[in-house]
Amino acid sequence: AQSVTQLDSQVPVFEEAPVELRCNYSSSVSVYLFWYVQYPNQGLQLLLKYLSGSTLVESINGFEAEFNKSQTSFHLRKPSVHISDTAEYFCAVSEVNSWGKLQFGAGTQVVVTP
Amino acid sequence: SQTIHQWPATLVQPVGSPLSLECTVEGTSNPNLYWYRQAAGRGLQLLFYSVGIGQISSEVPQNLSASRPQDRQFILSSKKLLLSDSGFYLCAWTGGAGAYGYTFGSGTRLTVV
Numbered sequence: 434a435q436s437v438t439q440l441d442s443q444v445p446v447f448e449e450a451p452v453e454l455r456c457n458y459s460s461s462v463s464v465y466l467f468w469y470v471q472y473p474n475q476g477l478q479l480l481l482k483y484l485s486g487s488t489l490v491e492s493i494n495g496f497e498a499e500f501n502k503s504q505t506s507f508h509l510r511k512p513s514v515h516i517s518d519t520a521e522y523f524c525a526v527s528e529v530n531s532w533g534k535l536q537f538g539a540g541t542q543v544v545v546t547p
Numbered sequence: 548s549q550t551i552h553q554w555p556a557t558l559v560q561p562v563g564s565p566l567s568l569e570c571t572v573e574g575t576s577n578p579n580l581y582w583y584r585q586a587a588g589r590g591l592q593l594l595f596y597s598v599g600i601g602q603i604s605s606e607v608p609q610n611l612s613a614s615r616p617q618d619r620q621f622i623l624s625s626k627k628l629l630l631s632d633s634g635f636y637l638c639a640w641t642g643g644a645g646a647y648g649y650t651f652g653s654g655t656r657l658t659v660v
Contacts (some may be wrong), residue, residue, distance in 0.1 A: 467648050476553075476637055476651035477591075523590065532598055533579045533641045534606075535649060539590040 435460035435526045439538035446514055446545055453507040454541045455538040456524030467525040467535065468498055477523060483507065519545045549574035552647055553638045553652030560659055566611075566625040568655050573619065578640040580621040581649065585635040597621060616621030633659045 440455040458464065465484050469477040481534040488500040498509045507524060522539040560566060572578050579598050583591040593606045593614035610629050614622045619623050621638060629638045635656050640647040 462618070465648075469651075472656070474656065476653045478640075478651070481647045482648050508625075532596060532604075533595060533649075534581075534593060535591075536581075536593075537591040 435464060435528050435536050437526050437536050437538040439524050439541050440538065441541050442443070443542045443544065446543065448516055448545055448547050449513050451510065451512050452514050452518075452543060454522050454524075454543070456507045456509065456538060457505065458505050458526045460505075460526060460528055462491075463529045464515055465527045465529065466498075466500060466510050467527070468492075469523045469525060469537075471523065471540075472520045473520075480509075480522070493529070514543070514545050516545050516547065519543060549640075549650065551638065551640055551650055551652045553655060555655060556653065557656045558658070560628050560657065562630055562659055563627045566623070566628055566632070568623040568636055568638075568657075570621045570623075570652055572621075572640045575640070575642060576618060577618065578642060580615065581639045581641075582618055582621065582623050583639065585597070585637060585654075587634070591637065595623070628659045630659050632639045633657055 438457045438470050446452045452522045467482045468480040470480045471477045481490045483500045496511045496517050498507055500507050521540045521542050523540045525535045527535050550573045581596045582593045582594040584594055585591050597603050611625050636655050637654045638652040641649050
């Protein structure tokens, strides 16, 4: 079975500064990788995903994540954050041919301050 | 377009009372459906998933049950709630083998008192 580790429970960052959220996973088979964002008292929204191909994936709002197979990592980055990026971010892994079951990390709370 | 509806948004229930949370999906057929629970300050725990009508798989032993009476309807139930059932419950769906990622409902905040 797969597992997901998000190394930071909370990341404080100043507005317009860069941020990196770390995610490592373990699995014995091929996986799909995802990042989700959750705003307070809301459901989760898909931010970006890696299925295959290019190891660098980007979202429409400036986030990017890079799949590193040798390090089994899928870190999320943004070069310049906004106040509106304050939210909780979840890394998730789905093993191929597992009926789409997602294993989530514990989440990283990003707090952006002026 | 596909949409997912989940209700109620918030619920306060006494210990020992029954529970029924409903989730419906529109705009697609034969979705894979999931119930997750998010406890305060913790990640998401998969409770149940279903790949078809009447097919329910349970991931963890617990006080809850799930049913899928129709293709796009997924219900989470309990006969007698426990304090430990409090949390944020999320329904989600995906198509195919999950490569598209999940679409989540807006969640139900359940407080058992």
